[in-house]
Structures are given as structure tokens and as C-alpha cells.
Amino acid sequence: MSLSDNKKRITIKDVADVAGVSTQTVSRVINNFSYVSTDTRQRVKGVIEDLGYLPSMLARSLCQQRSYTLGVVVYGLKYIGPSQALNGIAEAAEKLNYMVLMKVLDEYYSTKDVKSVIDSLISRHVDGIIWTAPEIDESHAWLKYLLDSIPVPINFLAMVPREGLLSISLNNYEGAILAVQHLLDIGRKKIAHISGPLTWWVATERKRGWRDTLEKEGLSVPDHSCTEGNWSLTSGKRAFLQLYEAYPDMDAVFVANDQMALSVLREARRLGINVPEQLAVVGFDNIAESAFFCPSLTTVSQDQQLIGEVAVNSIIEMIQAEQENLALVDAHSRFITPTLIVRESSGSFD
Amino acid sequence: MSLSDNKKRITIKDVADVAGVSTQTVSRVINNFSYVSTDTRQRVKGVIEDLGYLPSMLARSLCQQRSYTLGVVVYGLKYIGPSQALNGIAEAAEKLNYMVLMKVLDEYYSTKDVKSVIDSLISRHVDGIIWTAPEIDESHAWLKYLLDSIPVPINFLAMVPREGLLSISLNNYEGAILAVQHLLDIGRKKIAHISGPLTWWVATERKRGWRDTLEKEGLSVPDHSCTEGNWSLTSGKRAFLQLYEAYPDMDAVFVANDQMALSVLREARRLGINVPEQLAVVGFDNIAESAFFCPSLTTVSQDQQLIGEVAVNSIIEMIQAEQENLALVDAHSRFITPTLIVRESSGSFD
DNA sequence: CTGAAAGCGCTAACAC
DNA sequence: GTGTTAGCGCTTTCAG
DSSP states (O other): OOOOOOOSOOOHHHHHHHHTSOHHHHHHHHTTOSOOOHHHHHHHHHHHHHHTOOOOHHHHHHHHTOOOEEEEEEEOTTSHHHHHHHHHHHHHHHHTTOEEEEEEEOTTOOHHHHHHHHHHHHHTTOSEEEEOSOOBTTTTTTHHHHGGGOOSOEEEESOOOOTTOEEEEEOHHHHHHHHHHHHHHTTOOOEEEEEOOTTBHHHHHHHHHHHHHHHHTTOOOOGGGEEEOOSSHHHHHHHHHHHHHHOTTOOEEEESSHHHHHHHHHHHHHTTOOTTTTOEEEEEEOOGGGGTSSSOOEEEEOOHHHHHHHHHHHHHHHHHHHHTTOSOOOOOEEEEOOEEEOOGGGTOOO | OOOOOOOSOOOHHHHHHHHTSOHHHHHHHHTTOSOOOHHHHHHHHHHHHHHTOOOOHHHHHHHHTOOOEEEEEEEOTTSHHHHHHHHHHHHHHHHTTOEEEEEEEOTTOOHHHHHHHHHHHHHTTOSEEEEOSOOBTTTTTTHHHHGGGOOSOEEEESOOOOTTOEEEEEOHHHHHHHHHHHHHHTTOOOEEEEEOOTTBHHHHHHHHHHHHHHHHTTOOOOGGGEEEOOSSHHHHHHHHHHHHHHOTTOOEEEESSHHHHHHHHHHHHHTTOOTTTTOEEEEEEOOGGGGTSSSOOEEEEOOHHHHHHHHHHHHHHHHHHHHTTOSOOOOOEEEEOOEEEOOGGGTOOO
């Protein structure tokens, strides 16, 4: 390394000294605050340029009690959905000049982990927190104990709506209705379901949409017309075989995610079942592979990127409001609308 | 919200006052530093507990000139590979008590964006930077101009090794050799290649491995035996059709990533080409779908998670060394070894 | 328009 | 063992 490594940080004081003004004036220049004579302003700007001065956001955060940083708690990053949401969050934050401090929660996190994650974010003075870990079983029980001690707004993704809390989710119920109604529309009557793990709120919502749509149509919904998977390819295969045995005369299946649905398509082929003639299949998520499978998969599309972006905008809006002491924006639950993408697996052949 | 929102932050001074000691003593307690009488220590701990005091990492960072924060610059987060690497980074950082400040680079970033990203990281006093954006074309040209002004260590992922710089990559060359040698071992002689975009360093490495292995075997490598894709499913299809026309008597194809390889399998089926009898196919990356395709895909596995973890460990090692003024650990290029996973698409039928 | 003083929350260095 | 002083790099408040 031929670095001339000027390890020492250049401070506002250095700039002030060289420019022959007070640090205050430099501060005014970098913040475009109040009046500084055009003359001094130019001089100071020149010095900043020459010295390559970079204001310390750390120091600024400390004295302003505001960090322009969002804490983002991530879960399941190794899967494509969460990482797209994170991408949306990061891009939206960037756009609004916020930074993202990231924390990951491992698969089996406990309330204790929650506390330590939140504490570490608070100790870094984040202005707000985005909680992307979906609600599973008792995963959000900590709200009762911990929420009061969290001094910044939090926005929750994929959480059961709660009075007074900011949250944003895909409208999974509506998505399921779209899927099942479509299957009804193409004339199917015996529509099975492979659900996600029913400890997940989103899985129960999708199942509820399936059941309600069938019942509204006056169709029976026998117990054996639904099996439970765990989102994975393997579990999709297992669930389908089970279903195939228990409900052999089904003519369609609505699968709670695309991974499992692709497994279904694969198994169906292996078993010589014709898709969509004998069995129509609809998935959920619209992952990249779905368009490319043989046959291509009809699915409900959820825009994770968008969910992330909206999450950021909502929480920053709330932060701004608190900051400016406006009437506090009231926390609300927001839902993103999914769309149906019809492909070969349910009868379209284009 | 029934929050008793104690908005004001509790400081070390509050604790000191209540406990009847100096802030210094509190500081010593929370850092487990030097000697504090067991008596005072207990008392202080009690007060900390009662007040729910949380030390400010911000203030600590400022006065220690050390933030225990890593800046991570991410590219292509919407794809599965980068997000797994990020996951590895986040988990490893967590384990070593570092936080992750994340910045995203969009698809068409310029040197100007690079400067602003780095500046914003520096202004937040990160202790080191992990640059995950792979080397593409002139994407790293900024090193010449900007590197000298960056006061912290940087670790680059998937970059052409450079003297004096810390970097870590998968050994793509070796991975390609594994793949092609395997195809030779099962008796194939006319092995085609679908490369990634050759502006990407990793793509050129994989191609080089393919070519070298064939030439070493004394086989000819005609120009028309290789076409170029852009990693996507669509481009894989296009590249394969092109290849099929230009080189109809090939008996195997090594594809630079799994997405494109899956497209190849799909097209092969459509064209009535038997895999692996007529055409053996090997991919690269080992994405989840590869094991589940019909036929399942032989592929080179790269452990992105591991790459992320190693990246963190390397850079933190370097940070520690600088911090303790040890003989500076010299920057090095490290390579992770890939492994071959043989499946049906190259002749194994288990 | 500009500067001086105080302070954000903490720790390093030194006293006692 | 414990307290005091100074200072990290910046902004806020108040004088001029």
C-alpha cells in the first residue's frame, strides 16, 4: 500500500482554523443555515474541498439527538422474499437520506434475543425500527413487555394488525381469494389447499381466504382437502403426496407458496397427472422460476420490494411528525394488494 | 398507545447521581474495567437495572474513535446469492459484536456513487468496509483515485486479486475445472459452454477453467462451442438455442450458473433432447431449485454464506491488528474452494 | 452576519 | 478504589 494514510480525521475545527473563521461559521456553511456572507461561504467551501473534510455524522447525531438511521431487524435473509423486502427498505431509506443499521434474527430466536437486538439498536440511537420478522406463533408476545420501553416508532411487517401499532403486510387473505376465485372461474369444484405452517399468520390468512371463498360458493370444504407444508420444496412434495392419497378426486390445488407449488408440478408429472387438464395448480409469491417451469405456474404476486419501500416511507413520516411535534400521526395497519398472474398451470396457454 | 413514553434518554450521569458515585465509576462497572469494590459494583448494577439504563454506543464511538460498526456495500440484493452472502456477513458480525451499516448500490452505479457511498460510511465512523459488489468491467477503476483517501480497511468480494488489498472470492477457475473434468470423466468429448456476461470477472474465470481443462486434455475448443448469457433464465434459453444451432453435435454443456442451466434443461426437454444420455448438463451455484428439477442438476456449489463469514473475520482481524498497533496484518487475497455436486443431469441416478 | 460558551454521553489520563 | 478534568466533533443558544 502506497497510502499516504492521513489517519487523523479532519474536523470542523481544522477547517475553521484554515479558513480563519469560527467552527460555527463552518457549521452554517455545511448545513446551508442562516446567513453567511457569500465571500466567507466561498472561502470555507474551498477549504472544505481542499482538505477533503467530511462532517462526522456521529458527532452530529449525538448533539442533535437524531441519527438519520433506521434499525432494520431481518429474519430469513437467506430466502428470496425477505431479501427483496430488505432491498426495498435500503433503497427507500437511501432516497430519504437515512442509513440502515441491520440486525439479523436467527431461526429460533427468543424474547431474550429480541430484547438484546432492540437494545443494541436503541444504544445506537436509531430514529426508528423496521421489524421484518413475520408473526409466527408467539413470536410477538414480547410486545406486551417490551414495547413501552422502546422510545422510537416501530413498523412491523407481516404482523397481525394491532390497535395503535404501525404495521404493513401483504393482503394475504385477498390474495388467496384471487387464486381460488380464479380456479372456480375456470370450472373447478374440488379445490384442495396446501398451506404454509399454520403457526405463521400469513399462512392462516391464505388458508382462511381459500376456505371462505369455497364456502361462499356453497362448496363443501372437507378436512382432508388441506394439508400443511413448511414452505420448502421437500415439504411441498410430501404434502402433495399426502393430499393425493386423501383426496384423489380433487381437480385443483391452491398452494401457499411457489416453492411448494413447483414441487407439486414436478410430482404431478412424475405421477402422470396432467396439469392443468386433470389438476390445476396456483401458487403464491411469483418467484422467478415460476414463469419458467413446465408448465409455467399461475401464482399470486406479492411485491416485496414495494412492501419494504412503503414500510420506510411510513415510519419516516412518523419520525418527522414526532420530530416537528406535529399532531402525532396515528399508527395504522396498512395492506398491500396482491395481483394474480395466470399462466399454464391453470389453463392459459400463451 | 398506553405508553408511559419516558422519551428522555437515561444517561450515565443519571445512574451516577442515583448511585451516589461518579460517572467514571459507572463507566468502570459497565465495562468491567479495573477495580471497583464489590459493594459499589453491586449498587451501581442495581441502579442500572432499576433505571433501565442503556449505554450510548454513539457517545462511546465518538470518544473511543471506534464504532464497532462495519459498512457493507451491497449489490444485487434482489438475487439469492448476494443476500446469502449478506446473511453470512451479518451473522458473523453479530457474533463478534459488530453492527452492520448497509448501503446498496444500484445496477448502474458510477464512480460518483461509489464516492458518496464511501463518504457516508466514513462519516459514520465505520471501522471497516466490506465491498460485495463484484468486479464488472471498469467497476473498480475508482480504486486508483479513491483508495488513498479511505482511512479504514476494505475487504472486496469477487474482485480480481490486487497486490496489497484484502479480498475474498470463490475460486471460480477451480470450480469450472471440477465441472469440466467431471464431464470428461463420464466420457464426454464435445463440451460446450454457456458463459455469464464476460464483463464479469467471475464469468471470465469460469470460462477460462472450461477452456483450459479441455485444452489440457488435447481437445479442440472451437469458437462456436461457447455462447454468452447474462445469468438470467431468459438468456439461458436464448444462449442454448444459439448453441444448439451452432454446435449440434455437442454431448455436454457446462453452464456458468444454475438459473441458465435450468433453462437449458427445460429447453432440452422441449426439443426432445435426452438429458443426460444425449446431453449432460452441469451448472454453477447450487441454488435450491437445482436439486428439484427433472432431471436434477449437477452443479458446482459455492457457499455464499461462508464467503460472507470469512470476509467479516478477515477484516475484523485486520481492524484489531491496526487498533492494537500490532505489526499490520498484510492484506491478502483469499479464495474459497467450491465443491461439485453430481446429480441426474450428468448421469447419476440416485 | 459572526463568534464564544455550553453541552450531547461517554471515556482516557491523571490525580487523590 | 474512586473522583476530576479534558475532550471526542459537532450544534445550539445567546451575544455581539
